[in-house]
Amino acid sequence: MSDHNPRPGDPLQHYVNKAPFDPYRADTLTPEQERYYQASEWKIMWWKFRRHKLAVWSGAFLLMMYFAIAICEFLTPYNLHSRDTTHIYAPPQGLHLFHEGTFVGPFVYGYDFRLNMETLAREYVPNPDKIQKVRFFCSGDPYEFWGAIPGDVHLFCAAEGGTLYLFGTDRLGRDMFSRIIYGARISLTLAFIAVAISFVLGVIIGGAAGYYGGMVDAVVLRIIELIRSFPELPLFMTLSALLPVTWSPIGVFVGISVIIGFLDWPGLARAVRAKILSLREEDFTTAAQLMGASPSRIIGRHLLPSFTSHLIASLSLSVPTAILGETALSFLGIGLRPPVTSWGVLLNEAQNLNAVELYPWLLLPVVPLFLVVLAFNFLGDGLRDAADPYR
Template sequence: MTSPLPPDGARLDHFVSQTAFDPDVVEKLTPAQERIYLASQLRLMWWKFRRHRAAVISGIFLALLYASILISEFLAPYNLESRNVNAIYMPPQSVHLFHEGAFIGPFVYGTKFELNMETLKREYTADTSQVQKLRFFCRGDRYRFWGLWESNAHLFCPAEGGNVFLLGTDRLGRDVLSRIIYGTRISLTIGLIGITVSFILGISIGGAAGYYGGWVDHIVQRIIEVLQSLPSIPLWLALAAIMPVTWSPILVYFGITIILGLIDWTGLARAVRSKLLSLREEEYVVAAELMGASPVRVIFRHLIPGFMSHLIASATITIPTMILGETALSFLGLGLRPPVTSWGVLLNEAQNINVVALYPWLILPVVPVILVILAFNFLGDGLRDAADPYH
């Protein structure tokens, strides 16, 4: 029931005081309506986000993946550089539970190989007489956890005197699964560091252009147009190629992250600029300026929080671009270099089509790349829909 209009000459505040508590005039909210009307913006976003099933599953998957990089050494069955000269280019082994009808538990069969003198290819066959039961929460290869202290604890290990290569081995007899797990730490963190650099530049430069306008906006717009007109891959290659070959892998790692951040800030800067152009004339902004707030405080304290949800959604879409950039550079040999291990470095070993034809498991590092990119895209869609007040 709608409230009646106040009579002519009546004071509005007197009318409100008389009708605000009149049960015949004001419709009482139901518990469900009250729950919605009194909810905060973040709670409303969470309720809408939960309805996006693909985004929720993607968020859980990414959370688990980022949590795994904290204990990569523990999850990997072998050390990063552990080699087995008797298992070069060994294909993936299958995990079995039953042997000759009896339940054994997770195990793999032993292998034996012979060299094919016609193709010079190692041919491995399963030896069903060797049952090698997997050990869990066990002691295996020694490693330095985060380079700080030594340990040899692993989630699972091969049987004593045996081997377990669930995703096969490479040309040096190194376990592909262990190297993918170690590479996850580099490939995922390079996206976070790159997006941090990109956000700092995009919010600062785009915020200045949107808040000040005028010649500042014109200069920023021309710079953005020039950078966006350049093709990304050749620009990445040119910037990566100028890094000295004498740099350590750590310096190359930070150099790649800075390069990715310096290139990918333009889209965010334009989004921030357009938002600030529409918000800078609002009354609360004028009030903050009249109270003596500096432009930096107005931008970061009053304007940016107004569309933080949009920035979060943008971040989930930009991070996969960073990951793909590092993977492309490393795949072409201009990004990270051994001994640093990332998904791109692992794929660099699969450049030779003959090697891939003979040993197709070497291209398996592309699988986590695809899954992570899809997960970030689904998560970004969910966050964007949740942050949209008109959705």
């Protein structure tokens, strides 16, 4: 949680630089204090979260990322599988606004290409005489929006007859910038599916263990300890290697999501169990039991809502684990496989150290991966601090 002083008018202002007051006298409360004591738990949580600037900016960045993957066909200048065999392993083209002191607008310099006969390396040199202006809202490579709606309009495209490779190209002449954005859709979607699976399993199994106790609790704890006793990465690798090679890309996608979700639920289940163990002895739980409420209703309508904010914080911290799990499996070649494109698949194509030494832009998928994982961690820290009633 941020340590800076609250802004004037902040409902939490009465915690700082305020003289002691009598809580039993309404006339001693300031308007900010009165607003705080009348606020709901969710509103107080929002006020606390809003003061955590790093978490707020991280949340905005993640919202922007998820909005981008929702319309990635429109945002990218090229189709996912478009190839330019004349520009294999082309380096990134810098985006410029001025040419020799004159404002031209967004443009890139075209390449001059030659093959080095000594090293057999492809050498591309920017040519200042080849000014290729960037077009906006232009017609380009055809695509099917979410695989259903045909279209060919892109946010920006290369000049007619030119190139626009902001992150360079790969061994097949495919635009790395477009493939990274397309890969974000797969990696981030898979992570959310995996976290949803782990959430359902963790809440159901952990809730049952905490509410019933006894033999149910003992069995659940032994299962959790058994799963946790295995090294995580080798277990991921073993289960992923068991997926049939004849499965379709969608089948592999679902299989990897289930594996990651299945191995991630014990942590959440343990937290849910601990919370419900402490809440099941409360008076409101006993009152619900005396009124004849079923265990599922007591858990779902009375116990879980009591620590929903903690569940949200835990989920936000589970997403980067799922993203890194998929990336690691795909990087090792036992996760997602082409033609599916994810950040892990893109990094798998950069395993050749000789290629990376000559074409370092093949490692650019690491940058969005690092930023997204870092943003989820900051967001989770902010939510956890906001949900903590003792902070």
